[in-house]
Amino acid sequence: MSPRYAPLAGPAILFAQPTPNKLRPLDFYTQAVALGANGVAARAVLHGSEVHLDAAVVGRRFRKKWRNREGASDNADNADIAGNADIAAIADIGDIAAPSLRQLCELVGQNIELSVELKDETHFGAVVETARAQQPRPRLWVCHSNFEALAVRHLEATEVRLVNSASLAALPRGPERRAAQLREAGIDAVKLRHSEWTAGLVALFHRFEVLAFASDLQFDHQLAAVLNMGVDAVYGEDIAGMLAVTKAQHCPEAKS
Numbered sequence: 001m002s003p004r005y006a007p008l009a010g011p012a013i014l015f016a017q018p019t020p021n022k023l024r025p026l027d028f029y030t031q032a033v034a035l036g037a038n039g040v041a042a043r044a045v046l047h048g049s050e051v052h053l054d055a056a057v058v059g060r061r062f063r064k065k066w067r068n069r070e071g072a073s074d075n076a077d078n079a080d081i082a083g084n085a086d087i088a089a090i091a092d093i094g095d096i097a098a099p100s101l102r103q104l105c106e107l108v109g110q111n112i113e114l115s116v117e118l119k120d121e122t123h124f125g126a127v128v129e130t131a132r133a134q135q136p137r138p139r140l141w142v143c144h145s146n147f148e149a150l151a152v153r154h155l156e157a158t159e160v161r162l163v164n165s166a167s168l169a170a171l172p173r174g175p176e177r178r179a180a181q182l183r184e185a186g187i188d189a190v191k192l193r194h195s196e197w198t199a200g201l202v203a204l205f206h207r208f209e210v211l212a213f214a215s216d217l218q219f220d221h222q223l224a225a226v227l228n229m230g231v232d233a234v235y236g237e238d239i240a241g242m243l244a245v246t247k248a249q250h251c252p253e254a255k256s
Contacts, residue, residue: 004249005199005230008206013113013233014242017041017215025053026099029107032239039113041235044101046123051101051130054119101130110136115235117165118142121149128157143191145170147178151185163189163213168196175201179208189213189232194222199229206230220245 016032016039018025029040043054101116108114116127121144131140143163144150150162164178164187171178182190182205189211192201202212214226217236223245226234236242 003199004228005202007230007232008209008211009232012227012231012246013039014239014246015039015041015113015115015233015235016239017115017235017237019237020054026103026107028237029104033108033112035239036243037112037239039115039233040104040108041115041117042101042104043117043119044123044127045119046126049126051123051126052098053101053104054098101127102134105131105134105138108138110138112138113141113233114138115141115143115163115233118144121146121153124150124153125156128160131160132157141189147182147185147187150187154186161188162186163191165191165215167192176204179205179210182210183208191215191235194226194234197226197229197231202229202231217242224249 014037016029016037018028025042032040044051045054046052105114114131118124118127124142124144127142128140131138137159139161140159141161141163142150142153143165145165147162147164147166150164154160154162164182166178168175178190181187187210190205191213193216194214197212197214205212211232212230213233213235214231215235217223217226217234218238220241223234223236223242227246227249234242
C-alpha cells in the first residue's frame, strides 16, 4: 500500500464540475451539494454585462443545427431568425443550459467553495463583482493560466483566492521555479491535471505554501491516488464516487 500524505490546509475540497455542455447544470450543482460536495466549479464567460457559465455553447450548438436543417448558412446572423418561434424555443434551451454566475452564487451560498475558471483574464472584475453582490458572499477561487495577470488582478480583490491553472509542459523553468513565483505573487494554489501529480510534486508546492489542486478526475482509482498524495482539492463530476472513495480511505470529512 502506498504511503498517504496529508493536505496542506485541512480536508480536501471536492469540487463538483459537470462535463462540458451538460444540460441543466444548475440541477447538477443542486444534486452535488445535496450529496455532500463542499465545492462547485464552473468556467465563466462574459455575455454582455453578465457573467454566464460556459455551457452557453449548448444553445449555440442547437441554433446551428436548426440553421443547417433549414439550409441556412452557419454564419447567418441571429437577427435574421430572431422572429421565428422555433428559434425562440431553441434560445430558451440555451438559456436553461447556460445559467448566470449569479444564479450559481445564489445556489451555493456561503458554505460551499466556488471555483471559477476564467476564459479571459479581463473578466476577473465582472466575476468578482458578481460574487460580491451576493449576500452572503460565496467563498471564491478564481483560476486562470496566466499567473502574472492573476497576481495583478488580485490587488483589486484581496479577499479572492487565486489558482494558477497549468500543465508541466507549460513550465519551462520547472515546477520549483513556478512554486516560488506563485508564493511571491500571492497565488494560493496551482491546478494540474490529476495524471501530472506525484507525491513529490505535491510536497514541493506545499513546501512553498502553495496548495495542490487536481483536475479532470473520472475514476475512483484516480481519486484515490491523488488523495494519497495529499492534494488539497479535486475536480470531478461523480460526487457520489468521490465521497465513497474518501470514506473508504477514512479521509477526514469534507469541511463545511
